[in-house]
Amino acid sequence: MNFHWRIHGLDHDLTHRGLVMGIVNVTPDSFSDGGRYLDTGRAVEHALTLVSEGADILDIGGESTRPGADPVEEAEELKRVLPVIRAVRSQTKTLISIDTMKASVARAALEAGADIINDVTGLRGDPLMLRMAADSEAGLVVMHMIGTPRTMQKQPEYRDVVAEVQDYFTQRLRILADLGIASERVVLDPGFGFGKTLEHNISLMQSLPDLTVQGRPVxxxxxxxxxxxxxxxxxxxxxRDWPTVALTAHSRELGARIVRVHDVKPNVHAMRMTEAILGNKE
Structure with missing residues (x-):
């Protein structure tokens, strides 16, 4: 099966070479780096370091989505991310993703030079997001989550987590198609840790090949x-860093085409080595 992701009208071929998305948290409270890159200068420096280490995409976010996180006001989120996006765009052609649940932030980020909207709510959290996405040519990441970041880990339950995530992806793709959003613009994110127990996460990882709904990359x-x-x-x-590298190699072997990581270089190496071993078996 061939995999392509259409971003601003250009198809990126993911069939044999997956993408590594490097995380740039411009927040004071993210679980992994807790404010280390809240300063614009440090965030830009970090983003360019990730590019030098092989990042294909920079995922820039100004609102933490860790379990229990409080919402951030629109003005504050814009203040955090826009200077970083503008500065990064002026220095690299690397794809930029805006990690946001707000249509206004996504729109401003695209105007500042971003290429992709990564919305943990699957474009459901803000009623204006779907129309804004339809009016753009941005690439889209549609993630599965139950509840909100504040509530998602309070006893999440499923009858069958894999089947329910599959059904969710099918429904979201249908809704997007009804708005004129081509499926080629969409990649799917099962939302590990977003309203899932450890057992749910393991089930989803084991079933990654089954989550490629309608031929869309995972x-x-x-x-x-x-x-x-x-x-x-x-x-x-x-x-957690080296186990992350192991999961990158494993998920790529199971068919994932994009990994979102903090520590870019070793995960790029894991991705490329796995692809070399896979050869033309896919």
């Missing part, structure tokens, strides 16, 4: 997440 975001700590019985965030 994005995996497990970098430094608590599921790793629970499995390894460690609370040190730094202990």
């Amino acid at each position: 994005l995996v975001g497990v970098s430094r997440k608590s599921m790793i700590s629970k499995l390894l019985e460690t609370e040190d965030v730094e202990d």
Whole structure:
């Protein structure tokens, strides 16, 4: 099966070479780096470092979506992300993704030079997001989540998590198509850790090949997440980096085409090595 992702009218071929999305958190409270890149200058420097390490996409966000996170006002989110996007765009042609749940922030980010909208609500959280996305040519990441970041980990339940995520993807693609949004613009994110228990996350990872709904590429975001700590019985965030690399290789072998990670270089190496071994078997 061939995989392409259409961004601003250009098709990016993901059939044999997947993409690594580097995370740039312009926030004071993200679980992994807690304010390290809140300063614009440091965020831009970090983003350019990720590019030098091989990032294909920079995912810039100004609102934490960790479990229990409080919402951020629109003005504050714009203040955090727009200077970073403008500065990064002036220095690299690398794809830029805006990680936001707000249509106004997504629109402003696209005007500032972003290429992709990464919305953890699957374009459901803001009633204006669908129309804004339809009026653009941005690439779209549609993620599965139940509840909100503040509530999503309060006893999430499913009859069959894999089947329900599959059904959700099918429904979202249908809604987007009805608005004239081509499926080629969309990649799908199962939302590891977003309204899922450890058992749910493991089931989704085991079933990644089944989540390629309507031929759309799958994005995996497990970098430094608590599921790793629970499995390894460690609370040190730094202990999660190498297990993340292992999951990158495993998820790529199972068919994922994009991984969203904090530590770019080793995950790029894992992606390229796995693809070299896979060869033309896909």
